[in-house]
Amino acid sequence: MKAAVWHGRRDVRVDEVPDPVVREPTDAVVRVTSSGLCGSDLHLYDVLTPFMTEGDILGHEPMGIVEEVGSEVEHLSPGDRVVMPFQIACGTCYMCSQDLQTQCETTQNRKTGMGGSLFGYTKLYGAVPGGQAQYLRVPQAHYGPIKVPDGPPDDRFLYLSDVLPTAWQAVAYADTPRSGTLVVLGLGPIGDMCCRIALHQGVEQVIGVDLVPERLERARARGVDVLDFSEHGDVADVIRDKTDGRGADAVIDAVGMEAHGSTAAALAQKSAGLLPKKIAEKLMTTAGVDRLAALHLAIDAVRRGGTISVIGVYGGMTDPLPMLTLFDKQIQLRMGQANVRRWVPDIMPLLTDGDPLGVDDFATHHMPLEQAPEAYEMFQKKADGAVKVILHP
Ligand SMILES: NC(=O)c1ccc[n+]([C@@H]2O[C@H](COP(=O)([O-])OP(=O)(O)OC[C@H]3O[C@@H](n4cnc5c(N)ncnc54)[C@H](O)[C@@H]3O)[C@@H](O)[C@H]2O)c1
Ligand SMILES: [Zn+2]
Numbered sequence: 027m028k029a030a031v032w033h034g035r036r037d038v039r040v041d042e043v044p045d046p047v048v049r050e051p052t053d054a055v056v057r058v059t060s061s062g063l064c065g066s067d068l069h070l071y072d073v074l075t076p077f078m079t080e081g082d083i084l085g086h087e088p089m090g091i092v093e094e095v096g097s098e099v100e101h102l103s104p105g106d107r108v109v110m111p112f113q114i115a116c117g118t119c120y121m122c123s124q125d126l127q128t129q130c131e132t133t134q135n136r137k138t139g140m141g142g143s144l145f146g147y148t149k150l151y152g153a154v155p156g157g158q159a160q161y162l163r164v165p166q167a168h169y170g171p172i173k174v175p176d177g178p179p180d181d182r183f184l185y186l187s188d189v190l191p192t193a194w195q196a197v198a199y200a201d202t203p204r205s206g207t208l209v210v211l212g213l214g215p216i217g218d219m220c221c222r223i224a225l226h227q228g229v230e231q232v233i234g235v236d237l238v239p240e241r242l243e244r245a246r247a248r249g250v251d252v253l254d255f256s257e258h259g260d261v262a263d264v265i266r267d268k269t270d271g272r273g274a275d276a277v278i279d280a281v282g283m284e285a286h287g288s289t290a291a292a293l294a295q296k297s298a299g300l301l302p303k304k305i306a307e308k309l310m311t312t313a314g315v316d317r318l319a320a321l322h323l324a325i326d327a328v329r330r331g332g333t334i335s336v337i338g339v340y341g342g343m344t345d346p347l348p349m350l351t352l353f354d355k356q357i358q359l360r361m362g363q364a365n366v367r368r369w370v371p372d373i374m375p376l377l378t379d380g381d382p383l384g385v386d387d388f389a390t391h392h393m394p395l396e397q398a399p400e401a402y403e404m405f406q407k408k409a410d411g412a413v414k415v416i417l418h419p
C-alpha cells in the first residue's frame with residue numbers, strides 16, 4: 027500500500043510499504059478514505075525530529091471502511107464506516123473507566139514514561155503506524171473505532187478523530203461562565219473549532235487571537251471577536267480593555283510549543299534539529315525548549331481566579347514558568363490530550379442533526395495521498411490559505 031512516511035526533518039514522502047494485517051484478536055484493518063493533517067503533525071515534521079524514526083508512517087485523524095476484524099471485535103463488521111480516535115485505548119482499564127482514555131493503562135508507554143499509545147506519533151507514544159495511508163491496522167478495535175452512519179460526506183464525521191473532541195475538551199476544561207469572556211489563542215483548526223463550540227454553547231464573548239489573516243477572517247465570519255497578535259504591542263492589555271480591566275474568565279492555549287514570539291526558544295529548537303539525534307533527544311527531554319509565548323500570554327490575559335485550558339501540545343521537561351504570577355493570580359491550569367470517546371456522545375447530535383458547527387466546509391484543502399509532501403509543506407507555511415488539509419488515499 028501507499029503511505030505518508032517520515033524520512034527526516036521536513037522530509038515526508040509517499041512510499042510503498044507492506045499492507046497491515048490483523049495480528050491480535052482485538053485488531054481491525056480499515057481501508058482509509060480520508061485522513062486529516064493536524065498541527066500536531068507539524069511538530070513531528072520539524073521540532074520533534076529527535077523522537078522520530080525514519081520509516082514512521084504518519085497520521086492520526088483517519089476514517090474509512092472496515093476491511094477485516096479480529097475474533098474479539100464484536101461491534102464492527104467488514105463494510106462498516108468508522109472514525110478512529112487518535113489515541114488507542116482499551117475501554118476497560120481503570121483510566122478508561124474514568125473516561126481518561128489518553129491515559130489507558132493497557133496501552134500506556136511505560137518505557138518512555140508516557141500515556142496511552144497514539145497513531146503515528148513517535149516512539150514516545152508506541153511507534154504505532156499512522157493513518158495517512160491506504161490501510162490502517164487498528165489495535166484495541168473492540169473499543170476504539172466510532173461507527174458513523176452512511177450518507178453524509180466524510181468531512182461530516184472525520185473530525186471526531188481529533189479536532190472536535192479536542193476542541194470540546196478544551197472548551198469544557200475552560201469552563202467559561204455563560205455571561206463571561208473566553209479568549210482562544212491560536213486560530214488553527216483546533217482554536218477555530220474551540221471558538222465555534224463556545225459560541226454554540228452560548229458563551230457571550232469569544233475573543234480569538236492569531237496573526238494569519240485568513241485564519242482571523244475565518245473566525246470573524248463566524249462571530250468571533252478577533253485580535254491580530256502582530257498589530258498589538260500588548261495583546262493582554264487589549265483583552266483587559268475589553269473585560270472591565272480584569273482579563274478573561276478563561277483562556278484556551280490552542281498554540282502549543284511552536285508559538286511565534288519566543289525568539290530564544292525558537293533558536294534552541296532550531297539548534298536541536300541540527301544536533302546529533304541522541305544529544306538532541308537528551309536536550310529535548312531534559313531542558314525547556316518549548317516556545318512559551320502563547321502560554322505566557324494566557325497567564326497574563328486571564329483574570330484573577332480564572333482558568334487556563336492548555337490544549338496545544340508542549341514537550342519541554344524544565345520549562346521556566348512564572349509560578350509567582352500563577353499562584354498569586356490563583357489561576358486554574360487544566361490540560362492534556364483529548365479523551366476522544368469521553369466527548370463523542372456530546373458531539374454526535376451536532377453532526378447528525380444538521381451541521382451547526384460548520385464541519386462540512388471546515389477543510390480548506392482536499393488532496394490525494396500522493397501529494398502528502400506538498401500538503402505538509404503548504405500546511406506548515408500556512409500557504410494558500412491552508413487551515414485544514416484532508417488527504418484521500
Ligand atoms: N491536546 C490534544 O489532544 C491535541 C489534539 C490536536 C492538536 N493539539 C495541538 O493543538 C495545537 C493547535 O493545533 P492546530 O491543528 O490548530 O495547529 P496550527 O499549527 O494550525 O495552529 C496554531 C495556530 O497558532 C497561531 N499562533 C502561533 N503563535 C501564536 C501566538 N503567540 N499567539 C496566538 N496565536 C499564535 C498560528 O498562527 C496558528 O494559526 C497544536 O499544538 C497541536 O499539537 C492538541
Ligand atoms: Zn491531531
Ligand SMILES: [Zn+2]
Nearest residue numbers: 116119122130
Ligand atoms: Zn484502557
